[in-house]
Amino acid sequence: MRTLAVLVLCSLAVVCLTLDASTGSQPADNPAQHGLFVEREQASAVVRQKRAAGELTLTQLESLREVCEANLGCEDMMDTQGIIAAYTAYYGPIPY
Template sequence: MKTFTLLVLCAVVSVCLCAGAGSSSSSDSPSNEVFVKRDLASALMKQRQKRAGTAAAAAPAALTLTQLESLREVCEVNLACEHMAETAGIVAAYTAYYGPVPF
C-alpha cells in the first residue's frame, strides 16, 4: 500500500512539473523558433544537392562493407582522418590523407 501511494505521489509530481514547464516555454516559444523564407531554403537545398552529387560522382563505385571497414581501420590510426571520416565520410577522408582508394 505504501508503494502504491508513493507511486501515485511521484506521478502527480511529474505531471505538475511537466505542466509547469509547458506553460513557461509556450510564452517564449515564438522567440526560439527559426523561420527561413521559402526561396532561401530552396537555394540552400539546391546547393547541398549539387555538392552531394559531385561527391558521389568522385567516389568509387559501390565499395563493399569489407572494403569500407578496411578503410576505416586505416583511418582510425590518424585522429584527423578519423574526425574527417565522421564529418565528411570515410572515402573522402581516406582520399585526403592517404591518396586514392586502392580497390
C-alpha cells in the first residue's frame, strides 16, 4: 500500500514539473491572455442577471400562482396583496 502511494505521489510530481517546464516561467504582460478576465459582453452572457419582480413572464406568474393555490393562507393573501407578496411571504424568494 505504501509503495502504491509513493508511486502515485512521484508520478504526480513528474506531471507537475513537466507541465511547469512546458509552459515556461516567463511572466505574463497581459493577464487577460491566461483567461483571468473576459469581456463584459461575454461575462453578461454567462452570468444570469437577476430580474426584478415586475419582469416575470405570464408563464412564471402562473407557475407561482399554482404553487400558492395549494396553501389556503397563501391563496387568501394572493387575493388581497398579490401573487408576488404572497409567494414571497410563504415560500421565500422567487426562484427565477
